[in-house]
Amino acid sequence: MVSPVGWPELKYPLVAILRGVQPDEVEAIGDVLVEAGFEAIEVPLNSPDPLVSIERLAKRHGERILIGAGTVLSAADCAAVADAGGRLMVSPNVDPEVLAMAVARGMVTLPGVMSPTEALLALRCGASALKFFPASVLGPSGISAVRAILPKGTRVAAVGGVSNENFADYVAAGISIFGLGTNLYKPGRTTEEMATTAAAAIKAYDKAIGR
Template identity: 30%
Template sequence: MKEKIVQFIEENKIIAICRGIYGQNLVDLVSALYEGGVKLVEVTFDQGNKDCIKKTSEAIKLLNSTFNGEVKIGAGTVVTLEQVFAAKSAGAEYILSPNVNKEVVQAANQLDMVTIPGAMTPTEILEAHFAGADFVKLFPAGTLGLTYAKDLLGPINNVKFIATAGVTPDNLGEFLKLGFSGAGISSYLTSKNLVNEKKFDILKEHAEELVAISKRI
């Protein structure tokens, strides 16, 4: 099963990061993204919300029941073992983190979830890789830039990378051309303002644009 999710991520490339969006708004958003071709959605744990485990778990369950496997749902900002277990219980098939925590990576691996910890430096990237990460999330990719990413991929060419934070239509193609497996994208696909204004048609168009770029590489 885990190998299938790895392959699904490599084939579909675009992970939409949903942060602080719940209920019908989340369903409508993911429906629009799916219509636009995006089939990977990350629902984050909001670390500043004391009810984040309950809210994120409910959101993952809702999306799984609504999309029945057509959209692969992951949990984001997973930083504790409790969140790993909650993500698994809710039906998440992969987890993403902003940092490298060996215990989190190994626990998720044991639960047969794909692991995507976040890292910035070569030391962190290789620590994640040797801990058993399936992908390493270069974070924040947009701030670090394409030159930094290219320099990393010279010596560290045995790691599968996901570019996250600051990835846009202007640089997505360049990250993929460098050899990145995919990208995590938030505001361009999941803008709270557009969601609250029910402008899901715009977000569908954004999804179509990013998917088209990913298919050209």
């Protein structure tokens, strides 16, 4: 039996969500993110030619940082991401078949949850960490309430509505992983603009944790 992969210890546990990124720009954007300090990049599967982008990022940065996909909704898609070199599987929901495939392929997993039922099911299926999504609905206090019933040591992420301005609130609630979407990247944003937003996110996270 294959054991699930745990969430790795990252200096900056910030997942850059590149929804809508084009394959011909993804390497330059990846370079900017890595230079800023990001250690995880997700290309949602509803982006243009996402597997091409994932493959290019994995070849360029896959040995140093986590590269993978978001919006993974089927076991077949999960396998395709792994075949492209992706090591990170992020989903908006808890699907036991998807998680089983990801575990079998040795991937780091971050399934989306909202309730204690979903959270505990995801852990039973081998989730590396739990993605509370959309985090803005529960807020720090709601996520903290669910965390109270989770096994000790469970890593929790907040995605959806997280920004540089509210990192500290989520950190205070025990959240240790963050997915950054439109506050970090929007289609059409230049590498210069990405360098600015990436640096600002890193600075805000450092401030939130008192580093």
